[in-house]
Amino acid sequence: MYQNIRENLMNDVSVLIGGKAGDGINSAGALVAQLLNHLGYDIYFSIDYPSLIRGGHNFAIIRGSDHSIGTCWNPIDFVLALNNETIERHRDRYTPETTILFNADQVKSAGVGIPVNAILAGENAPAIMGNSAIIGGFAKAAGIEWDVVKTVFTASLPKGVDLNLKVAKRAYDQGEKIHRVSTGTKLPRPLFTGNEAIGIGMVKGGLEAYVSYPMTPSSTLLHFLAEYQEKFGITVVHPENEIAVILMALGFAYTGKRSGVGTSGGGFCLMTEGLSLAGMAELPLVLVVSQRTGPSTGLPTYTGQSDLQFVLHAGQGEYPRLIVAPGDAQQALFWSEIAMNSAWKFQIPAFILADKTLSEGTYSINPSVLSDVPSGDSPGWPGTVPYLRYADVPSGISPLAFPGMKDAVIKVNSYAHDEAGITSEEAGVVEQMTRKRLRKWERLTAEMQGYPGVTLSGNPEASTALLCWGSTKGVCNEIASLLGLRVIQPIILSPFPAVQLKDAITGVTKLIAVEENATAQLATLAEQYGIVPDKRILRYDGRPFSPDDLLIKIKEVIV
Amino acid sequence: MTGRQLITNAQNTWCPGCGNFSIQHTLKNILAEMEQEGKSLDDIVLVSGIGCHAKMADYLNINSFYALHGRAIPVATGIKLGNPRLTVICCSGDGDSYAEGLDHLIFAAKRNIDITVIIHNNRVYGLTTGQYTPTSPLGFKGKSTPSGTAEYPFNPLELMLASGATYVARGYTKKMDLLKKLVMGGIAHKGFAFLDVLQICATFFPAADYYSPRVYELSDHDSTSFESACIKSREWDYNSDARIALGTFFTRSLPCFDDKMAVHEIEAKDRKQAIEELLRMRA
Numbered sequence: 001m002y003q004n005i006r007e008n009l010m011n012d013v014s015v016l017i018g019g020k021a022g023d024g025i026n027s028a029g030a031l032v033a034q035l036l037n038h039l040g041y042d043i044y045f046s047i048d049y050p051s052l053i054r055g056g057h058n059f060a061i062i063r064g065s066d067h068s069i070g071t072c073w074n075p076i077d078f079v080l081a082l083n084n085e086t087i088e089r090h091r092d093r094y095t096p097e098t099t100i101l102f103n104a105d106q107v108k109s110a111g112v113g114i115p116v117n118a119i120l121a122g123e124n125a126p127a128i129m130g131n132s133a134i135i136g137g138f139a140k141a142a143g144i145e146w147d148v149v150k151t152v153f154t155a156s157l158p159k160g161v162d163l164n165l166k167v168a169k170r171a172y173d174q175g176e177k178i179h180r181v182s183t184g185t186k187l188p189r190p191l192f193t194g195n196e197a198i199g200i201g202m203v204k205g206g207l208e209a210y211v212s213y214p215m216t217p218s219s220t221l222l223h224f225l226a227e228y229q230e231k232f233g234i235t236v237v238h239p240e241n242e243i244a245v246i247l248m249a250l251g252f253a254y255t256g257k258r259s260g261v262g263t264s265g266g267g268f269c270l271m272t273e274g275l276s277l278a279g280m281a282e283l284p285l286v287l288v289v290s291q292r293t294g295p296s297t298g299l300p301t302y303t304g305q306s307d308l309q310f311v312l313h314a315g316q317g318e319y320p321r322l323i324v325a326p327g328d329a330q331q332a333l334f335w336s337e338i339a340m341n342s343a344w345k346f347q348i349p350a351f352i353l354a355d356k357t358l359s360e361g362t363y364s365i366n367p368s369v370l371s372d373v374p375s376g377d378s379p380g381w382p383g384t385v386p387y388l389r390y391a392d393v394p395s396g397i398s399p400l401a402f403p404g405m406k407d408a409v410i411k412v413n414s415y416a417h418d419e420a421g422i423t424s425e426e427a428g429v430v431e432q433m434t435r436k437r438l439r440k441w442e443r444l445t446a447e448m449q450g451y452p453g454v455t456l457s458g459n460p461e462a463s464t465a466l467l468c469w470g471s472t473k474g475v476c477n478e479i480a481s482l483l484g485l486r487v488i489q490p491i492i493l494s495p496f497p498a499v500q501l502k503d504a505i506t507g508v509t510k511l512i513a514v515e516e517n518a519t520a521q522l523a524t525l526a527e528q529y530g531i532v533p534d535k536r537i538l539r540y541d542g543r544p545f546s547p548d549d550l551l552i553k554i555k556e557v558i559v
Numbered sequence: 560m561t562g563r564q565l566i567t568n569a570q571n572t573w574c575p576g577c578g579n580f581s582i583q584h585t586l587k588n589i590l591a592e593m594e595q596e597g598k599s600l601d602d603i604v605l606v607s608g609i610g611c612h613a614k615m616a617d618y619l620n621i622n623s624f625y626a627l628h629g630r631a632i633p634v635a636t637g638i639k640l641g642n643p644r645l646t647v648i649c650c651s652g653d654g655d656s657y658a659e660g661l662d663h664l665i666f667a668a669k670r671n672i673d674i675t676v677i678i679h680n681n682r683v684y685g686l687t688t689g690q691y692t693p694t695s696p697l698g699f700k701g702k703s704t705p706s707g708t709a710e711y712p713f714n715p716l717e718l719m720l721a722s723g724a725t726y727v728a729r730g731y732t733k734k735m736d737l738l739k740k741l742v743m744g745g746i747a748h749k750g751f752a753f754l755d756v757l758q759i760c761a762t763f764f765p766a767a768d769y770y771s772p773r774v775y776e777l778s779d780h781d782s783t784s785f786e787s788a789c790i791k792s793r794e795w796d797y798n799s800d801a802r803i804a805l806g807t808f809f810t811r812s813l814p815c816f817d818d819k820m821a822v823h824e825i826e827a828k829d830r831k832q833a834i835e836e837l838l839r840m841r842a
Contacts, residue, residue, distance in 0.1 A: 235822045
């Protein structure tokens, strides 16, 4: 079967780098990704690592392809082994064409041994530059021009470019071409992780404050925004816990500052009372929830899609919320901006629901299709006194004023309240305010129908369709292009895009739900709207579907 | 000068004799004075938690954020960071900030965020009809501890001194002149101001007969000395019988979190340029 797949993947290359935690797999992988990027490929790059700091086996797979990708096949073209375990553990991925390059000081194997210590000694370079020797050796073996290596090192390394290049060049000159990688057709594109794309999207949407407590796989978003806080002009705060996180963010929102929070399932559990407050007090907020394998602490560094129903229902009471689940970095960029604008337009909590695969996976972005998202904001207060924070206007969206504005007494309240924001337990007032919030929900639902909330890809005429959400759209697209299937990916999950989804399944006779959870949470949601998947293919071991495995499972259900 | 009407039309539902009235009057008088001195009340925000104290948000006619039980302080922190020009006053209860949200109190002190926290310390849960709080005396018989509590109270002043609060004071609702002075001192203090107010709960812990003969106003006390503040704060441990000092125990001038976190705001076009530069760098 691999042969068939390879024929479909003529212009496609996969590189695996493995070593111990602490070996710099991530940064070496990023360099390989940029090399392939500069050869003209679309990139997908994922990292598999256990929840520890030193030791343990880490590996990254970098794939380049002539089409947009979000998954990696099992077979690999190149292995870069920094330890013996890499050689042993991934044998099932080898084909007769696989080229193995390894650190000859650490690893015994067939293939190309790179004398890392000798090369480092020759340049009087520190041990930390050993990976540059491996990458130099890889570049030669793959037939990559030296100029490309030079360009990539120069652009990507924060410091020590010259010495790293000297180390790489020694390995490059000592090596030989083995498996020439063909050159792609595209200009190099920006590479971003899903979390970085979410961050940029939020900044494009006017983010002014990001508040977060570290939790994998959301932490890299905190790190990214903290690193760029001055360039973007944003405040980044890491408080004592997730309860403080969401309450602080709501404090920012009260002053008119666009704020966002980020976490994963466990941290989001702590945020739910604050979420409900945002719903009741009608404070705009963006929440990034990046899923990992649950329940509880679960598998901190592995993926999952088991929190959709939780995020849909979290927080006591009834209030509108927006949930978008982008499936790759490009979508993350676009939808994060929409989430921010919608939160402020409707004064609601808006979720960006991600997962480890998306958050920590690196993708090519096509900047030329970065669309301009319409900016969203609530009506401003015209200055009429008294200011009514919860004015019962027809749209349900009360004009916003912020503390400091002259004669606006701005009272927000977690209790049931009247138009002025004063606590009220009057039945009539409670009903009136509930209806006001419901009208926002109706408005939001109508507005979201104007967005591409359900994407259709693969063969749009096919009668067999894969129904997926979030990062699994990458692997589903891969299989769909091989088998000629339709792929339907709802991106908006609340308010549920029932009309668009029904349009998307027109002509489908077999609908297959593909999800990384044990109970088919999107399928369950769709069923509430009368859309009943015929088959469910589920994975819940923390690993993303590989196209190889999914292909077999889909073939089983479409016969 | 016609000042703003400072009390809303909301119906007041505190019990007759409740210590909250004293705190409300104190705040009202301070607001009136601030307005007379030219401070715009538009630049003041009151944040409250949940409990009897928190009704202050409904009763005072100023900007307010009526938050969640225990969560007034992180909201107040976000507001101060969001707009450092604002004067942020946080009313919180002992159940609020000594139990449910103790972490936030400690961290606010640790950060030295420039807000004023007034703890309405009636040493009992009033709104939930009479259970013990972290400052109820040992053996307190509440509805959840009918045989008496099995735990000692903690001393919030000691806790705040240990946590890095830069203004630590204690007031009493039956000493209103002093209370006003202490609240004003807290608002004027640049940094985290903490004020524990011994408050009478007329219904569930009417302790005036205990407090009144024991309280005295600090004098000849060097409030700039951390050691003196620690010694004075330990004189009464909220449990055993002792004299109860009122006044400012400690003040210190230190850089504030909101100043240190201040962000240089950038224009939309510069932000756009930063994004474009990042896109270029990653290609």
